[in-house]
Amino acid sequence: MADATRDPVTGRMTTGHEWNGIEELDTPIPRVVLFFLATTTLFAVIYWLLMPAWPLGWTYTKGLLGIDQREVVAQQVRDAAAERAAWTARVADASFADIAADPALMRHVRDTGRTLFTDNCAVCHGTEGKGGPGFPNLAAGSWLWGGSPEAIAETIRAGINGTAKDTRTSQMMGFGRDGVLQREQVLAVVAYVRSLSGQKLTEAGQARLAAGKEVFAANCVACHGEDGKGQQDLGAPDLTDAHWIYGGDEQSVFNSVQNGRQGHMPSWEGRLSPTDIKLLALYVGTLAGGAK
Amino acid sequence: MIATLTVEERQRAIAVSAFLALCGVIMAIAGRDDLLGTHGVIVLLFGLGGIGLVLSKYFEPEPPQERLSHYYDDPTKVGIVLSLGWAVVGMFFGVWVAALLAWPDLTFDAAWASFGRLRPVHTSGVIFGFGGNALIATSFHVLQRTSRARLPDQFSPWFVLLGYNLFCVLAASGYLMGLTQSKEYAEPEWYADIWLVVVWVVYFLIYIRTLQRRKEPHIYVANWYYMAFILVVAVLHIVNNLAVPVSFGHAKSYSLFSGVQDAMTQWWYGHNAVAFFLTAGFLGMLYYYLPKRAGRPIFSYRLSIISFWGITFMYMWAGSHHLHYTALPQWVQTLGMTFSVVLLVPSWASAGNALATLNGAWDKVRDDATLRFMMVAAVFYGLSTFEGSFMAIRAVNSLSHYTDWTVGHVHAGALGWVAMITFGSLYALVPWMWKVERMYSPKLIEVHFWLALAGTIIYVFAMWNSGIIQGLMWRTYNDSGTLAYSFIDSLVAMHPYYISRTIGGLLFLIGAIVAAYNVWMTIRMARSQAAGTAEADRPVLHGAGAALQPGE
Numbered sequence: 001m002a003d004a005t006r007d008p009v010t011g012r013m014t015t016g017h018e019w020n021g022i023e024e025l026d027t028p029i030p031r032v033v034l035f036f037l038a039t040t041t042l043f044a045v046i047y048w049l050l051m052p053a054w055p056l057g058w059t060y061t062k063g064l065l066g067i068d069q070r071e072v073v074a075q076q077v078r079d080a081a082a083e084r085a086a087w088t089a090r091v092a093d094a095s096f097a098d099i100a101a102d103p104a105l106m107r108h109v110r111d112t113g114r115t116l117f118t119d120n121c122a123v124c125h126g127t128e129g130k131g132g133p134g135f136p137n138l139a140a141g142s143w144l145w146g147g148s149p150e151a152i153a154e155t156i157r158a159g160i161n162g163t164a165k166d167t168r169t170s171q172m173m174g175f176g177r178d179g180v181l182q183r184e185q186v187l188a189v190v191a192y193v194r195s196l197s198g199q200k201l202t203e204a205g206q207a208r209l210a211a212g213k214e215v216f217a218a219n220c221v222a223c224h225g226e227d228g229k230g231q232q233d234l235g236a237p238d239l240t241d242a243h244w245i246y247g248g249d250e251q252s253v254f255n256s257v258q259n260g261r262q263g264h265m266p267s268w269e270g271r272l273s274p275t276d277i278k279l280l281a282l283y284v285g286t287l288a289g290g291a292k
Numbered sequence: 293m294i295a296t297l298t299v300e301e302r303q304r305a306i307a308v309s310a311f312l313a314l315c316g317v318i319m320a321i322a323g324r325d326d327l328l329g330t331h332g333v334i335v336l337l338f339g340l341g342g343i344g345l346v347l348s349k350y351f352e353p354e355p356p357q358e359r360l361s362h363y364y365d366d367p368t369k370v371g372i373v374l375s376l377g378w379a380v381v382g383m384f385f386g387v388w389v390a391a392l393l394a395w396p397d398l399t400f401d402a403a404w405a406s407f408g409r410l411r412p413v414h415t416s417g418v419i420f421g422f423g424g425n426a427l428i429a430t431s432f433h434v435l436q437r438t439s440r441a442r443l444p445d446q447f448s449p450w451f452v453l454l455g456y457n458l459f460c461v462l463a464a465s466g467y468l469m470g471l472t473q474s475k476e477y478a479e480p481e482w483y484a485d486i487w488l489v490v491v492w493v494v495y496f497l498i499y500i501r502t503l504q505r506r507k508e509p510h511i512y513v514a515n516w517y518y519m520a521f522i523l524v525v526a527v528l529h530i531v532n533n534l535a536v537p538v539s540f541g542h543a544k545s546y547s548l549f550s551g552v553q554d555a556m557t558q559w560w561y562g563h564n565a566v567a568f569f570l571t572a573g574f575l576g577m578l579y580y581y582l583p584k585r586a587g588r589p590i591f592s593y594r595l596s597i598i599s600f601w602g603i604t605f606m607y608m609w610a611g612s613h614h615l616h617y618t619a620l621p622q623w624v625q626t627l628g629m630t631f632s633v634v635l636l637v638p639s640w641a642s643a644g645n646a647l648a649t650l651n652g653a654w655d656k657v658r659d660d661a662t663l664r665f666m667m668v669a670a671v672f673y674g675l676s677t678f679e680g681s682f683m684a685i686r687a688v689n690s691l692s693h694y695t696d697w698t699v700g701h702v703h704a705g706a707l708g709w710v711a712m713i714t715f716g717s718l719y720a721l722v723p724w725m726w727k728v729e730r731m732y733s734p735k736l737i738e739v740h741f742w743l744a745l746a747g748t749i750i751y752v753f754a755m756w757n758s759g760i761i762q763g764l765m766w767r768t769y770n771d772s773g774t775l776a777y778s779f780i781d782s783l784v785a786m787h788p789y790y791i792s793r794t795i796g797g798l799l800f801l802i803g804a805i806v807a808a809y810n811v812w813m814t815i816r817m818a819r820s821q822a823a824g825t826a827e828a829d830r831p832v833l834h835g836a837g838a839a840l841q842p843g844e
Binding site: 007009010014015017019020021022023024025026027028029030033036037040041043044047048051052053054055060061067068069073080083084087107108111112114115117118119122127 | 437438440508509510512513580583584588589590591592593594595596598602617621622623625626627629630631633634636637638640641644648651652770771772773774775776777778779780781
């Protein structure tokens with residue numbers, strides 16, 4: 001143990017301890033440290049008195065302010081709902097047509113609908129509703145199950161091939177895979193289907209058109225209609241427009257006919273409130289430039 | 293390495309390695325239909341490697357009795373190298389997961405490369421691999437110097453160091469295979485946890501046995517902190533990992549706790565891991581290497597005392613601030629918040645004590661990048677403890693929680709404090725250990741310093757911006773009284789910050805690679821210059837050397 005010496009830089013004495021050359025000064029604890037220790041402790045004590053703080057067996061000190069975080073949140077939620085009710089009550093009660101005719105209300109629909117849509121729908125349909133491979137474009141006006149707000153709301157509520165009991169169901173068979181059509185027939189109908197939307201065909205495709213039309217008439221018209229414009233009560237897509245869920249190129253259409261398709265949209269009933277679904281239906285309608 | 297073991301210790305090493313190999317065989321057989329089997333093979337190989345290593349040098353002559361008049365530094369040297377190896381690996385994975393957040397396609401459609409598996413490789417790699425090895429290495433060094441006593445034997449330090457690294461390997465390889473307890477910073481499964489307990493108890497015993505034989509009347513502050521680190525981490529680790537395995541043939545286990553008790557136990561563990569692993573342990577480092585490098589006495593012994601007891605007492609309560617506004621009863625949140633606020637005082641007292649110790653040595657801070665690393669570490673320690681106490685306040689936490697602000701806060705501590713104090717300490721320690729005058733290149737230390745500082749600042753500022761923007765976007769309402777932004781909107785807003793964060797992390801990684809290179813070249817330089825032990829750098833012998841190591 002070394003003897004206490006005076007440090008020339010600070011003028012302080014050392015404690016007299018030394019470890020492998022390290023010494024310590026006997027500097028008193030700076031006042032500011034004690035001051036802040038006292039202040040923060042005082043803050044803690046006051047906070048304990050005011051708020052729920054210390055456990056007492058099966059209960060705890062409730063605090064003089066009587067604040068409970070659950071009640072605070074419940075109250076805030078109630079207050080916010082009451083504030084929004086100024087317009088949400090009207091959305092809940094009014095018909096779609098009345099809401100659409102009210103510009104002030106539609107402004108709320110667009111504001112709130114956008115957030116609802118991007119939080120719940122954009123994962124599949126994209127932030128602008130333009131869809132992607134396997135997911136329909138909602139901004140195209142080409143509707144599977146109808147584009148009226150009522151129809152859209154029903155699709156959202158029940159889902160497609162979803163879990164709701166009364167979900168919308170729809171399936172396209174795998175005509176080639178299941179042996180209903182021979183490969184040559186599939187190729188023929190693919191050419192014909194692509195011609196419906198005015199796509200340019202290869203020479204081989206041109207040659208198959210007539211055969212394709214026959215295959216189409218025998219196998220496809222039940223769902224897609226004689227003109228190929230689809231049927232919204234069956235969820236069968238319009239094949240004559242420029243919009244394709246799974247792609248309109250030869251390979252993609254071939255895959256659809258060969259292996260079939262069965263899209264899936266969750267049933268949102270129970271996950272979104274009826275008012276939210278109504279808001280979303282109206283909002284989705286605005287994506288296509290107005291409900292059709 | 294083996295040559296420094298006595299014959300009895302070589303036999304003990306073979307016995308322990310053989311037992312480990314046997315455990316590996318049992319795990320491999322019992323867990324043959326499970327990932328446990330894969331880990332059994334790793335344990336088996338590790339055990340066989342140990343046996344092979346000892347046998348290859350088994351018939352070398354015993355170390356002379358004269359060894360007892362030297363400190364035993366071989367484990368420290370290996371620990372330094374392992375620490376830097378893990379630093380490069382862990383930080384590389386860090387940059388990778390940072391890049392994944394900016395460019396999510398970097399997973400290459402491989403399960404092992406998904407974010408959820410890579411992230412714990414990063415966190416465990418840097419905390420346990422880099423930080424843990426550095427703590428073990430420096431603690432052995434500091435313990436011997438400040439006790440003026442040699443480690444109690446030659447075998448147990450190796451058991452601790454290599455056993456600990458086996459734990460790290462099991463952890464990292466398990467994550468990549470999808471093994472996790474889903475407890476943050478406590479992901480490894482039950483068998484790895486049990487192994488770590490064994491290693492840790494031996495580590496604690498080394499400390500006690502050496503301190504018992506110390507030739508100094510007082511125990512130095514650094515050792516208080518290292519002891520707190522070892523003791524409390526043992527308690528935390530055991531309690532948080534209490535679990536029941538599905539069977540002894542399965543890696544999977546279920547925690548003893550559920551629901552909010554599980555959350556509270558986890559964050560009691562998590563926050564005290566920050567306190568006793570990432571704070572107490574590294575304060576031990578700071579208390580030795582900073583005054584040593586600066587050549588200055590500690591500013592105030594009394595301040596050291598109240599800081600130590602303030603930190604150890606107050607941190608224990610603070611964990612619940614991770615669970616503000618959750619199902620956790622509010623009174624627990626109150627206690628977590630208020631103790632976190634009081635905790636700021638001893639934390640700043642520690643940082644202040646370190647900085648005031650530099651009075652009279654600021655010219656060295658200017659000229660010496662090694663000391664500057666330690667000074668900046670103390671500053672970042674002060675900054676991040678202030679930030680931590682601030683974020684623990686419920687009202688602040690309601691903005692910061694679940695945002696990148698938390699990530700920024702952690703990295704201000706991890707990069708600015710933990711990594712900087714480690715690099716500073718290693719730059720001081722490496723020349724002493726390999727008995728050379730200085731590091732291979734002081735210029736590269738300077739380069740590393742600026743890379744590390746720039747990387748940290750870019751990282752932390754990016755996350756502050758990103759976190760606060762996120763927090764504000766999530767709570768902004770429009771005129772209709774509904775949320776103005778969706779989650780995706782906030783994600784898009786974060787993208788530029790995620791890119792800057794990746795750049796900041798990359799700079800820090802490059803710095804770590806520079807450090808590893810510099811240390812490697814220093815070791816090569818040392819091999820070409822033979823030098824003896826400085827007379828002062830020896831333990832104190834009392835009478836016969838045998839008294840130093842009872843049982844030999």
